[in-house]
Amino acid sequence: MNIENMQIDELNNLCKNLRKDIVDVVLKNGGHLASNLGVVELTVALDKVFNFKDNKILFDVGHQSYVYKLLTDRENKFTTLRKLNGVGPFLDPEESEYDNFISGHAGSALSAACGIAVSNPDKKVVVVIGDASIANGHSLEALNNMINLKNMVVVLNDNDMSIGESVGCLSKFFGKMILSKTYLTLRKDVKNITNKGNLRKKVHDTLGKAEHKIKNILLPGNIPENIGFKYFGVIDGHNIEQLISIFKEVKNMEGPIFVHVKTKKGKGYLPAEENKEKFHGVSPYNPAKDLNELTTSKILGQELTKYAKADEDIITISAGMVSGTGLKDFFSKYPDRSFDIGIAEGHGVTFAAGLAISGKKPYFAIYSTFLQRGIGQLIHDVSLQNLPIRLCVDRAGIVGQDGKTHHGLYDISFLLNIPNFIVLSPTTEKEMKEMIKFSLDVKQPIAIRYNKGLICNKRYDFKFQLGKWNEIIKGTDNLYIATGNMLEELLMVKDQLISKKLSGTIVSAGSIKPFDEEYIKKEFKKYKNIFVLEEGYIKNGFGTEIIDFLNDQNIKKQVHKIGINCGKIPHGERGQLLELCGLRGESLVENIEGKINESN
Incomplete structure (x- = not known):
């Protein structure tokens, strides 16, 4: 889609149509709704200024890339989203030449962008990072390595959300930047003064230093500028005229540059605006579906909530997937024993190890595909000390429409090869419940892995015994x-x-x-x-x-x-x-x- 010559009113109308297309397709096929509705104007403005054909654009996480797909070469087949042989759920170079890096897991785009920027010095490399991916350890390592990348632009899509509500001090830090009207007013005044008249360079430099020092008083630990970025923000992510103006200024500057954009997750679709977590990812509409079906995730949540009443040592951990892993009721009932550590799976494993070595009973509920990101910690921090953490490995096996980056194919293979681990995979609902009960008093690390959805609920007489079939x-x-x-x-x-x-x-x-x-x-x-x-x-x-x-x-x-x-x-x-x-x-x-x- 060519938007190079479109005027502002045409672009706003385009945004309206893009939202309609996304809502229509996602409610029918399933997919990530709220996150994509929030980046419509942002993505259109990026295409208008940087032109997706001429520069390198990456998204982190890729579940905010539907607008990008529609603006590139997939508009006519977008109705096949998440269908077999159709448009994929995330960005994938095998799907399109416009997709510069695969994007199913959070935290990879900034590191990849470093390599792409070094290899393509004649192009701008723009990373749109949102839904709390900025707080991922991988992302922070990459930011630390960008100081000399003059063609790098990082756009923070700040929507106050991960998949659920954003957690941790970094999200609070960026929120503080937004709320600091004093700083924003001061910054504007300093710019107005230094840009008027023929002030001598010395005065200009002095005011610049004063601005930097005052900013650090008002905003302690201002990360972007303190590590060498030129900082722009906070920008209204739904004002396309303002976005285009800022991006035009940024395009002609040497980087690295950090643009802080404030958006609203679910923008333009009232149900998604009011319930961002529910509409982050939706399933295809199915009127026959029983919403009260007992899935594996629900079994986990119900059983742990039941046992936690009498056992105060039970602690649950989620890596930004509280509802998805069935822990929402546990988190509500036992908030002091519930920890959402955000998109930080490796940290989650070692956090659980720290709890275990202190006598607690940590249950880390995590999707199989994301557990892969904690293998080093499973070996070094858990296995070598034989610490009884409890891994509840959800979405093990084939997950379906989230595709190649999300299938849980490897957990059996790598867990079998890590010493001291017990590895269980329940074959029936009854067996899963018995495995959870068994895990309460284990003296070594244990992983219970189960697929997405339902398992066999037929009643059999056998009772679960470790090491027995x-x-x-x-x-x-x-x-x-x-x-x-x-x-x-x-x-x-x-x-x-x-x-x-x-x-x-x-x-x-x-x-x-x-x-x-x-x-x-x-x-x-x-x-x-x-x-x-x-x-x-x-x-x-x-x-x-x-x-x-x-x-x-x-x-x-x-x-x-x-x-x-x-x-x-x-x-x-x-x-x-x-x-x-x-x-x-x-x-x-x-x-x-x-x-x-x-x-x-």
Whole structure:
């Protein structure tokens, strides 16, 4: 879309139409609504001044990039947002030449921009950083490294929010800057004085130094200018004329430059303005959906809230995902034992370690994809000291429409390889509750990983025991070891397996580490074909662990691994992606049949 010659009234009308397009598509397809509505004028102004074809633009996090997609080369296919083979949920260089860096996780854009700025000295590199990404440790490290980057422009989209409400002293710091009318008035007066007449350079410099010193009195720790940025702010992020004026001034200056823009999350759509957290990300409209369904996240929140009444050592931690991980009621009921540490997953792991070493019982509820950002801390701070933190690994496996940056594919693989960790993956609702109860008194680190949504709620007689598996159905020839949600997927195709003469014994394997060594030694030899089913990346996964054990025990049995073969799964509905990966329905049956044919 070419907006180079548009006038202000035309641009304002464009913004109105862009908001309508976003609301219409997101309410139908699902996606990030409030964050994108808040950056409409900001993104349009950036395109008007910097021209997305001529310069490098990055967004952090990419869930505020829908306007950018509409203004570049995806306007005509925006209705396919988050659909299989359609427009993706975040920025991705594989989707468009306009997307300069992948953007699913917070905190990466500023570091990437440093490299891009060094490599493209003839272009302006602009990073729009919002939803509390500025407070991520990765972002702060990058800011510290920008002092000599003359073509760098950082635009802080300050909307007072992360996914939920922004937390921590950095968000309060920027809020203080906005509220300091005294400083803003002083700054304007100093500029007016120094820009009038033919004052000698010495007077100009003296006033400049005075402004800097007074600013530091009024705004202690003024981060941007104290680390070498030219600072502009605070700018009304919904006044397109003012934004264009500032960006034109910035475009012709040497950087690094920091532009502080104030926006309103959900702007232009009243429900999103009034409930920013609810409308940060919305699901596709489904009138048949039962909002009271008991999901894995709700089970976690309910069980911890129940046990916390009698056990004051239980403490919960969230990395900006309080509602998403089911902890909202716990946070409301026990605010003194609830900590939202923001987009700081590595800190969250070590924070939990500090609680554990002090005798508390920390539960860190975190999405699998974000736990990846704390692997160093899991090893150094937790494993080496054998500290009993409790990781509640949500969204493990395929998540669906958030796509390749958000699938929880690796947690089994890396957790299996970190010493001292217990790794569990409940196969039923009842088992999940029993695992949470078991975790209350563990003496070593434990991770309970579960997929997004529902798990098998059928009632079985077995009781969870660490390191033990349970036979659900008894058969011959074939042995199916299923962990996590794969038990439900397997049971749903039971009749199809019978019709193809592929039926056999089905085992619920909720305990991944330790696993049931005695069962393997005793039972595996009875079966012709053995399958291990896991909703995760099979390289170095659960199946590999069992194969290694068989080799160590000199047991000669072939094991077929059923799981995710590729680390890069696209976006789409969760069911579609499970079928695509051979983990659901007819495709699962064909996957099993194919493994047998390959081995014959």
